[in-house]
């Protein structure tokens with residue numbers, strides 16, 4: 001949900017000193033790297049005495065949450081960097097998304113608390129080295145780091161073509177005329193899911209949703225072979241399907257296609273699959289479809 005930030009109220013909450021310092025940063029042109037990501041805004045503020053301060057400001061339950069490198073112990077009061085970031089974001093016409101919980105602030109489990117305490121004790125350079133090493137080993141993590149820094153655009157044509165080829169390849173395995181083993185179908189499904197989830201870190205696009213829908217169609221076919229051979233209680237084939245369905249729903253929630261178009265697309269997907277489609281349609285999509293979309297879904301399904 002896009003929300004407007006009450007800039008004047010923020011400056012009042014920050015107090016006159018931080019408010020004036022924040023305005024001065026903007027007036028001096030000290031704010032750079034303005035990035036809108038995950039519902040918040042990040043900025044880099046050049047300090048007058050040298051050095052840079054990174055700040056991330058988000059709106060949670062209509063209240064402003066500040067994550068500042070320099071003032072992490074500020075205790076609720078927005079710092080001058082937050083004021084500067086919000087003013088610069090307003091000047092740039094950036095709108096905000098209100099979130100239910102702060103990004104990355106889900107309740108920590110016991111191990112998370114251990115890791116949090118350890119990570120907090122590391123220097124910035126140590127953390128950066130660890131992140132770079134991990135990113136080299138884990139492409140999903142790499143994509144998340146790039147996304148978080150606002151460095152990823154929607155998937156380009158070459159990326160989409162690569163994914164479409166993967167989908168086609170998976171779909172051809174049972175029809176290849178060559179000998180194939182059941183586990184190859186499961187492996188192909190898992191590989192497909194892994195690649196789609198990495199690309200899904202990028203901002204969503206209608207073209208990418210189309211590729212995910214193709215993958216759902218292909219997986220439906222592969223899962224048919226698997227379910228025939230597998231124990232009915234075996235959860236394996238279901239996990240890929242469930243993950244693909246969750247991915248599709250998440251992308252639709254991000255893109256918010258028109259309700260009639262979405263209804264027709266869902267009906268086409270459900271209608272074209274031999275098994276029960278892995279999509280929980282239309283139930284999971286009710287909020288996106290509304291009455292209009294549900295009518296379009298039913299009409300298209302029973303045509």
Ligand SMILES: [Zn+2]
Nearest residue numbers: 068071079081
């Ligand atoms: Zn600060």
